[in-house]
Amino acid sequence: MDVAGGLLPPYLDDIVKEWLKHDIPNFDIGGQVVGTGPNVAVFSAKSNMVTAGYPFVEAIFKAVDCTVHWVVKEGTMVEASGANKVKLGEVRGATNKILQGERTALECLTRCSAVAYQSRIAADIAKTAQWTGRVAGTRKTTPGFFRLIEKYGLLVGGVDTHRYSLSNMTMLKDNHIDACGSITAAVHAAKKYGGFSLKVEVETRSKAEALEACKAGADVIMLDNFTPEMLRREAPALKKQFPHVIIEVSGGITHKTLPAHLVNGVDILSMGCLTHGPPSVDINLKIVKAKL
Secondary structure, three states: OOOOOOOOOOOHHHHHHHHHHHHOOOOOHHHHHHOOOEEEEEEEEOOOEEOOOHHHHHHHHHHOOOEEEEOOOOOOEEOOOOOOOEEEEEEEEEHHHHHHHHHHHHHHHHHHHHHHHHHHHHHHHHHHOOOOOEEEOOOOOOOOOHHHHHHHHHHHHOOEOOOOOOOOOEEEOHHHHHHHOOHHHHHHHHHHHHOOOOOEEEEEOOHHHHHHHHHHOOOEEEEEOOOHHHHHHHHHHHHHHOOOOEEEEEOOOOOOOHHHHOOOOOOEEEOHHHOOOOOOOOEEEEEOOOOO
């Protein structure tokens, strides 16, 4: 998915400067060693991935007065290995400045590309099955602004981000319901305080809970940890009875178990594994010239 343009917040430059501040809190002795002469470094992919995170890398190197030129478009499925490296792009600037941005940029690029890769695999499985719903991530992301990178990776990979924070959609999980006393009471309270502009989703653990949530006015119901057999039995019937309610399925779904959960009547299938510890991808940044 092409997500370039005006998606990212106008304070992105401030975010990456904070990251750099944490990485360089005072003296940069290594930077003094290499000096300020002009140089060029190359990003190389050394494993399979979907390239993602370019705007973050560009902002990081902009903050240290370097420029980035990409030769592989963001969102590209790359097949690479240690023996078959693929050049992704290059950075130009003072040697010490390139190395000041190196680690922060690589953390963003590798994490975002890993999320995008796992997301693309999931999206392709759903597409191959001709399923008409949408695969999504979850809120299982790294706290802080790094969440932005992982959500961006989901988009580049071709899946839905799901809600970004507690403020984007009211999700009533088991603890909310148990604390309120019932699904109906929890939904009514959420509608009262959230108003018309916020959807209300209810996590349900049985057919009875799903029915109560729909009747109470939930906009979205999550069929949590339903087996594929339960989904095939309950999801179409719920959708037929409540066609306006979005039906989500979630709960430990992996790429291996994904096909069995692609059931008619399900609108959203969310996978925490896309952002919660996806296998890393291998990218390095190497100085290739002593002088320009």
